[in-house]
Amino acid sequence: MPVVACHDCDLLNRLPDEAAATLLCARCGAVLQKHKPDSIERSLALTLAALILFIVANSFPFLAMKSGGFVQETKLLTGIVELWRQELYGLASLVLITCVLVPLLQMSCLLYILAPLKYDRPVPHAIRAFRLLRHIAPWGMLEIFMLGILVALVKLGKMATIVPGISVFAFGLLVLVMAAAVTVLDPPLLWARLDRRP
Numbered sequence: 245m246p247v248v249a250c251h252d253c254d255l256l257n258r259l260p261d262e263a264a265a266t267l268l269c270a271r272c273g274a275v276l277q278k279h280k281p282d283s284i285e286r287s288l289a290l291t292l293a294a295l296i297l298f299i300v301a302n303s304f305p306f307l308a309m310k311s312g313g314f315v316q317e318t319k320l321l322t323g324i325v326e327l328w329r330q331e332l333y334g335l336a337s338l339v340l341i342t343c344v345l346v347p348l349l350q351m352s353c354l355l356y357i358l359a360p361l362k363y364d365r366p367v368p369h370a371i372r373a374f375r376l377l378r379h380i381a382p383w384g385m386l387e388i389f390m391l392g393i394l395v396a397l398v399k400l401g402k403m404a405t406i407v408p409g410i411s412v413f414a415f416g417l418l419v420l421v422m423a424a425a426v427t428v429l430d431p432p433l434l435w436a437r438l439d440r441r442p
């Protein structure tokens with residue numbers, strides 16, 4: 245008999261035979277499971293959109309500073325190289341990991357799991373990939389980076405004319421789309437689909 249533990253009060257609840265839209269804890273009423281329709285397709289579509297936005301965000305300058313006829317453009321990756329050149333190794337590594345590598349790894353894991361599931365193909369090491377996805381999630385900090393850009397826009401506004409590039413908008417959308425891609429996922433359904441035991 246499949247059971248599910250309540251996150252709030254630890255009560256083990258029996259899963260009903262028929263899939264219910266929303267499953268509540270019998271003791272405290274917390275939401276145990278919520279069925280999300282077409283979660284795999286929707287998450288896959290959002291992840292593909294996020295990947296395109298990520299490429300756009302990294303291909304164009306996210307800031308252009310105009311000062312006295314002199315224009316300086318900065319891309320995320322050139323910004324990281326510049327930090328490294330200024331011997332800010334820790335900061336450069338942190339930005340590279342939290343704003344480039346982790347989001348890229350998150351999108352790769354999602355695509356790796358969801359694309360074969362969509363077409364009912366087996367996914368080798370899918371459970372390991374899904375665990376990795378959940379472990380690295382707290383290290384993705386695109387939204388903090390977005391805040392940093394906004395602070396820079398306000399602070400530097402007096403010193404130079406700042407022209408936010410197409411990349412800033414792509415980054416902003418990327419934050420929302422990535423959050424949506426993870427939110428529409430239905431982990432119990434995903435575990436059930438990944439469970440290939442006979």
Ligand SMILES: [Zn+2]
Binds near residue numbers: 254272
């Ligand atoms: Zn409970």
